[in-house]
Amino acid sequence: MTTQGSAGEDWATYLASRQQAAKDPRLQAFFQAFTARPGMTLEEAPLIALDVETTGLDPRRHSIISIGVVPFDLDRIRFSQRRQWLLKPRFPLESHSVTLHHITHADLAHAPDLDEVLEDLLQAMAGRLPVVHYRSIERRFLESAIRFRLGESLVFPVIDTMALEARFHRQPLSARIRRWLGGGQLSLRLQDCRARYGLPGYSPHHAVIDALATAELLQAQVAARLGRNARVGELWC
Amino acid sequence: MQPEVMEIRQHLSRFAPFDVLSDELLDTVADSVDAAYFKAGSDILTRDAPVTELYYIRSGAVDIFRRSGALHNRLEEGDIFGHFSLLRNHRAHFPAKAMEDTLLYLIPEALFERLCAEDEQFADFVELDQPRLKSVVEKHAGDARMMTTRVRKLITRPPVLVDATLSVQDAAQQITDAHASAALVLAEPDDNPRHTILAEDGQTRRLLGIVTDSDFRRSVVAEGRACDTPIGEIVAEHAFTVQSDEILQDAMLAMLRNNVKHMPVLHRRRPIGILHLSDIVRHQTHTGLYLADRIFSQPNAEALAKLLPDVRESFVRMVEEGANAEMMGAALSTIGRSFTRRLLELAEAELGPPPVPYAFMALGSMARNEQTIVTDQDNALVLDDDFDPTQHDDYFLALARRVSDGLAACGYTYCTGGIMATNPRWRQPLATWKKYFQDWLDNPTPERLLHSSIFFDLDAVCGEDAFVAQLQDLIASGAPRSPRFLAAMARNASNRTPPLGFFRNFVMEKDGKKNNTINVKRRGTAPMVDLIRVHALACGSTAQNSYDRLNDIAQTDLLPSGVSERIRYALEFISMVRIRHQAIALQRDQPPGNSVQPENISSAERHNLKDAFQLLSDAQKFLQFRYPIPAGRR
Structure with missing residues (x-):
């Protein structure tokens, strides 16, 4: 995607075009409900934390096995309104990923295909700006899975708590030299980012718990760094 | 249950009052929480803000303030707040502020109400502090030895x-x-x-x-x-x-x-x-009686001193069998009185019969029947008015010395303040004792009475009971008529204040300071006993035991309705914490004391202790209000 990492106005243009061009009615509805605008403050923006658990890192060989979402805003994380879907993988499970996700073959044997839950998923996300930790996974896997099934793409702007964290810790030259000389590197893993804000450790790899963890992290980043009036257009990517 | 909420459920299940919930209710709570993050220093609830949920601290720390701005409480991981408001007017009574970066779980009001309705222990926990203490104390009483001993x-x-x-x-x-x-x-x-x-x-x-x-x-x-x-x-x-x-x-x-x-x-x-x-x-009163029996059969002071391990052992056994503080105090005072009486018998056998009648008077905890295993001796001699110092004092000094030294050998350490019959000032005829008390009643200032409060717990151990009864009557008739005396006693009764509560492994003081240890006698039972004494004096009670005094106080309108009950539960609870920790020390072959380290206090005990401290603090404030220094007479 050429828009990736570019300024807010590019996303606005992209979204406008997708509202017109999306062919699948579910995607069409999703893009039409996508109300986040670059000029909105974070305080005004309805948000939804999104986490996708996969069997690996390569969308061509690995599959999504669960998706979790937790709607929230800057005051409240609505964990009680969370949704989570287990999905039947497109490619066979590799045994190491089974232990990683606490999900077994039996759990997935009767799980639906992404196509069957897509309407639910997109409705849950409707009108909310997605928040993820490390957008590359969510974006590449969703894009690949949707393109395989519908023949068109599902790409949308997100707030990436990992990218924000990297931005906060953009280091001066001296620090980079120190790092180059063997100092430790700042970890951007979700748990490590959370720990910097006094957030507790959660056991990872439940999609909906990771989504909760991501929502909490964004609230902490806003409280500590960004402020409630930060503009969506400066943050989405 | 959905596996993803295990994370939340497990955390909840470690902390009161969620630890007592059924699996089904706990699942429902874990399923229903929302979350919110607060940076250190930010307001969570401002005063009078609407409260529509129960707040659960998942991580971090929260300070709760009084309206005056003073710190009311410092809460930590696993603590809850907001329940007070949910049960009342849905407004934040006390503002809450994040002391550290804090993650809260929010439990919706409807579910909070369901928990209160369906789980009695949960309801007890979140309701007013006092009913909670009451239920804990009563539950403990229910656990007493009758409940656990088998036929x-x-x-x-x-x-x-x-x-x-x-x-x-x-x-x-x-x-x-x-x-x-x-x-x-x-x-x-x-x-x-x-x-x-x-x-x-x-x-x-x-x-x-x-x-x-x-x-x-x-x-x-x-x-x-x-x-x-x-x-x-x-x-x-x-x-x-x-x-x-x-x-x-x-x-x-x-x-x-x-x-x-x-x-x-x-x-x-x-x-x-x-x-x-x-x-x-017989079984219920066995331990104390059995020891008393043995005490009276010992041939000399040395043999008595050898009973110390037995006394300690029976103390531990009583605690293990679930005796409450009132029973413990009565049993240990019986033992202490038995030692004193036997020592007097032995001394009289050696020194001959007394030249004039006397009463051996216990002061402080023994007089109140509230002794524990850690106690010093506070005693005095009230002599017949025919007492002639030049002729008789040698005898009574010798008598007093034998008792005092004997008690010290039995583990009752000498009184550092010199309040013992060996001190000539406290070995006087009845008329002089009456003058002492009359003077305290007539010319009271907080400074003069500072070290005298112990004399207002007095009881005869041996000899002419009537001497001591006369002194008790003199106090009971004089004290209610002397507002200045009551005011001075009230002032002194508030000198020792309880801490705010606990925070992690520290004792939290009201000024925000942290200590590593707490003396539960000095900061808890002693000030509680002090304030009960003031009310008892005000109502002309001749009772010495704090629980008996509370009964007398409850007959009057000195305290708002129900308060004496609450004080009773708080005293019972703090006393039991002190006694239990002494028993633990003895079991570990450590010297028992009055200090307790917060890390040795269980989470449930902390909550209840905090409630008891709060009640003590409120009762002390009420004392100042109830017995003000009379205007212009200072």
């Missing part, structure tokens, strides 16, 4: 078994030979398995009933029956039996219900003894 513990010997065909005379002979007072009467088995037992020889018999001494009076002698009447004719059939592993409490209730004083005790089908109602009563 078999009281059985010391096998029952006398007699055949139904035996003559009443032979049966009486067998009972007498066995130094017993009852026997079980057996007959040939019938079809009813309920009464079938296995006798010693392994044969099956039928338990016909129990025959006791009084049956011989009532059914044989009074009715003029012959000595060769078969015993089976006089026994009332249908013996109630009790299994040896049943709880003593249940056995006692069964005896009361069936109006019997003896019950056959069976182990499965084998009779192993007879339980007497009097055994149960």
